[in-house]
Amino acid sequence: MTVRVQQGDFDVGAELDGLTRGNRKIRGLAVFVGLVREMHMRDGLHRERIEAMTLEHYPGMTEKALEDIEAEAQRRWPLEATLIVHRHGRLEAGDRIVLVAVGSPHRDAAFEACEFLVDWLKTKAPFWKLEETPSGEKWVEAHEGDDAAAARWAKK
Amino acid sequence: MKVRYFAWMKRTVGLPEEEVTPPAEVKTVGDLVVWLRARSAGHAEALAAGAAFGAAVDQRTASFDAPLADAREVAFFPPFTGG
Numbered sequence: 001m002t003v004r005v006q007q008g009d010f011d012v013g014a015e016l017d018g019l020t021r022g023n024r025k026i027r028g029l030a031v032f033v034g035l036v037r038e039m040h041m042r043d044g045l046h047r048e049r050i051e052a053m054t055l056e057h058y059p060g061m062t063e064k065a066l067e068d069i070e071a072e073a074q075r076r077w078p079l080e081a082t083l084i085v086h087r088h089g090r091l092e093a094g095d096r097i098v099l100v101a102v103g104s105p106h107r108d109a110a111f112e113a114c115e116f117l118v119d120w121l122k123t124k125a126p127f128w129k130l131e132e133t134p135s136g137e138k139w140v141e142a143h144e145g146d147d148a149a150a151a152r153w154a155k156k
Numbered sequence: 157m158k159v160r161y162f163a164w165m166k167r168t169v170g171l172p173e174e175e176v177t178p179p180a181e182v183k184t185v186g187d188l189v190v191w192l193r194a195r196s197a198g199h200a201e202a203l204a205a206g207a208a209f210g211a212a213v214d215q216r217t218a219s220f221d222a223p224l225a226d227a228r229e230v231a232f233f234p235p236f237t238g239g
Contacts, residue, residue, distance in 0.1 A: 034239055058162055058212070058233065061215035064215055064216065086238065118239060122236065125236060127237065128163035129237045139234065139237075141235075
């Protein structure tokens with residue numbers, strides 16, 4: 001049950017070892033590792049490559065929002081362990097940006113809860129991406145698809 | 157109270173945060189938005205009626221009809237793009 005927001009990279013293997021150590025009730029871990037993708041965007045006739053971005057966040061609120069999301073996952077699924085590590089600051093294409101890991105006695109619960117956490121953190125945690133393009137910096141706009149992904153977890 | 161701005165709103169307003177003392181009739185987040193618009197052209201643009209932005213009161217997401225009550229910190233920001 002851990003949430004961390006940090007500038008530096010994380011070691012996936014070490015994080016997962018730490019998450020499960022001493023807990024023999026866990027049947028499996030579902031893990032999502034988000035990476036910074038090399039992007040191309042069309043701007044009129046020009047095609048621009050985006051190789052880096054800066055991730056701004058709201059210290060204080062970010063941790064609260066991630067803890068709320070984690071607590072909601074715990075209410076919905078039988079979970080033994082959860083971990084969210086999200087980076088901020090300047091990141092380059094290929095860098096790790098987020099780690100979400102969920103351990104449960106049940107495989108289905110682990111998969112579902114992991115997907116839920118990723119969908120919700122995209123729309124409920126205060127992060128903003130500023131992309132570096134050859135013609136200057138651009139704020140990334142929110143995708144409607146992200147809202148739709150988060151909405152499918154709405155309580156029926 | 158402290159008002160904070162994030163991402164492009166910080167640049168449009170021209171500052172990351174400011175201390176303000178709104179009058180008693182400013183009772184909700186929405187009232188505060190309207191009141192802040194008068195502070196500068198940057199405020200008016202960032203907090204314009206058609207702009208897409210959200211708010212938090214004391215670091216929790218809040219709707220525009222949420223009461224300010226004894227809020228210490230109100231933040232305005234564009235839709236989130238993390239993950």
